[in-house]
Amino acid sequence: MKLQILSKQKTMTTFLCCFFFVASFSCSSSENNLGLDSKAWKNDLNGCKGERLKLRSQVEELRLKLVGLKEWNIRKLLGKPDAEELMERSQKIYIYYITPGPKCAAAPAGQTSSITEALTVRMDALGTVREVNIFND
Numbered sequence: 679m680k681l682q683i684l685s686k687q688k689t690m691t692t693f694l695c696c697f698f699f700v701a702s703f704s705c706s707s708s709e710n711n712l713g714l715d716s717k718a719w720k721n722d723l724n725g726c727k728g729e730r731l732k733l734r735s736q737v738e739e740l741r742l743k744l745v746g747l748k749e750w751n752i753r754k755l756l757g758k759p760d761a762e763e764l765m766e767r768s769q770k771i772y773i774y775y776i777t778p779g780p781k782c783a784a785a786p787a788g789q790t791s792s793i794t795e796a797l798t799v800r801m802d803a804l805g806t807v808r809e810v811n812i813f814n815d
Contacts, residue, residue: 712740712755720757725775726782734776734812737797741810749805756799768803776812 714736722729730737744752752772759772760779776795793814800809 712743714740714755716755724760724779724781726778728778730774730776734795737776738812741797741812744799744810745807747807749801752799752807770801772799772801773797774799
């Protein structure tokens, strides 16, 4: 009788562990369903080719959906940042140039604006996105 009760407890414990494991991963949001052409964004380093400028409206729409994601989600979606600022309390700001950044040789054909536009992603010390903005300089 005692052996049967221990066996049921072990089975129930295993079931609960598996349930919580599956539930914790099923509730997380995925960056793949945000609707951004991630490949085109990543291939346009520093915004030099003008592809990021074409994606600007999509970025504006999804910008608030990025808040709460982790750093690895941002790197998977947007790639390595064009620039990075380290702040106090181990905060980071990733900078992605939408229009050609300072490292570009020349602006793409048809673009003559001297305004630099950039997407900034601020993360806290734990790597969670706290703020996402589009700045004009």
